[in-house]
Amino acid sequence: MTTIAVLGAGKIGESLLSGLLKAGRAPSDLLFTERFPTRAEELTKTYGITHVEVADAVQRADVIVVAVKPQDIEPLLDEMAPNLPSGRLVVSLCAGLPTKLFERRLTEGTAVVRVMPNTPMLVGEAMSAVSGGAHASDADLALVEDLLGSVGKVARVPESQQDAVTALSGSGPAYFFYLVEAMIDAGILLGIPRATAADLIVQSAVGAAAMLREGGGHPVMLREAVTSPAGTTIAGIRELEKHGVRAALIDAIEAARDRSVELGKAHETDEPA
Numbered sequence: 001m002t003t004i005a006v007l008g009a010g011k012i013g014e015s016l017l018s019g020l021l022k023a024g025r026a027p028s029d030l031l032f033t034e035r036f037p038t039r040a041e042e043l044t045k046t047y048g049i050t051h052v053e054v055a056d057a058v059q060r061a062d063v064i065v066v067a068v069k070p071q072d073i074e075p076l077l078d079e080m081a082p083n084l085p086s087g088r089l090v091v092s093l094c095a096g097l098p099t100k101l102f103e104r105r106l107t108e109g110t111a112v113v114r115v116m117p118n119t120p121m122l123v124g125e126a127m128s129a130v131s132g133g134a135h136a137s138d139a140d141l142a143l144v145e146d147l148l149g150s151v152g153k154v155a156r157v158p159e160s161q162q163d164a165v166t167a168l169s170g171s172g173p174a175y176f177f178y179l180v181e182a183m184i185d186a187g188i189l190l191g192i193p194r195a196t197a198a199d200l201i202v203q204s205a206v207g208a209a210a211m212l213r214e215g216g217g218h219p220v221m222l223r224e225a226v227t228s229p230a231g232t233t234i235a236g237i238r239e240l241e242k243h244g245v246r247a248a249l250i251d252a253i254e255a256a257r258d259r260s261v262e263l264g265k266a267h268e269t270d271e272p273a
């Protein structure tokens, strides 16, 4: 059985561990590292998984998933580098960090796969995009796709698109949560109790998502079907257009892409990201 170690069990690391357990993986196949003992204890208690030190994790696991913030990568690479045996598969979930960074800092020839997942992994509904580095084989990519396929959907993309993917689907859930939050506020303004407004909006979001996925209709057609002549929806759409919401979303996603590029550049030395 493949042993998987997650280095940095924060929000996304925990989502992955929890998702893998829900998908049927045994706790004995999972290891994790964390800096704070209380956080480590909490995770062991919740999931029955084993906390180890970084050196131990990279020696014991077949697949090493890096899930620390990009800003924390350098000290982690310093810990990993002297302990990583050859033949291990390193999977980075870090926004912005190119596979070249890991290849440069770790054992010569190490296979690295860059992944951009998202937090719906927690409920088996992740969208993950994977790209192989210079030494990643098709078998390595297939293994990572299988792993992430157990907690959601997976797409293979060229690494040159990973910063854009990070902005779209990595950050994407936050933008949907933001819209839901704003729509619940609108309900409160209109005198609907918060709990009722939340039920109305969350179920509308779930229903709209199911139509987009299962109905296969184009979003424009789905929206038009809700937009009656001289009706309520067009009155609302006019306000969205007046306030430039479409342009704001496009700008927001472009800014997120630019930030991902910047995070990668912070770790460049001799080679471009």
Ligand SMILES: NC(=O)C1=CN([C@@H]2O[C@H](COP(=O)(O)OP(=O)(O)OC[C@H]3O[C@@H](n4cnc5c(N)ncnc54)[C@H](OP(=O)(O)O)[C@@H]3O)[C@@H](O)[C@H]2O)C=CC1
Pocket: 007, 008, 009, 010, 011, 012, 013, 033, 034, 035, 036, 054, 067, 068, 069, 070, 072, 075, 076, 093, 094, 095, 096, 116, 117, 118, 119, 170, 171
């Ligand atoms: N959150 C998200 O939606 C997504 C995040 N990502 C990527 O995942 C990565 C993690 O993000 P996120 O989970 O949100 O961040 P978190 O801060 O929640 O998690 C990172 C965890 O790593 C721990 N950590 C840092 N350095 C080390 C180390 N040397 N050894 C062991 N543990 C360490 C941190 O501990 P401490 O608390 O002490 O700092 C923290 O618990 C980032 O690179 C991000 O770009 C990718 C897709 C989506």
Ligand SMILES: O=C(O)[C@@H]1CCC=N1
Pocket: 095, 166, 170, 171
């Ligand atoms: O905000 C971030 O940097 C991370 C990457 C994608 C989602 N969250």
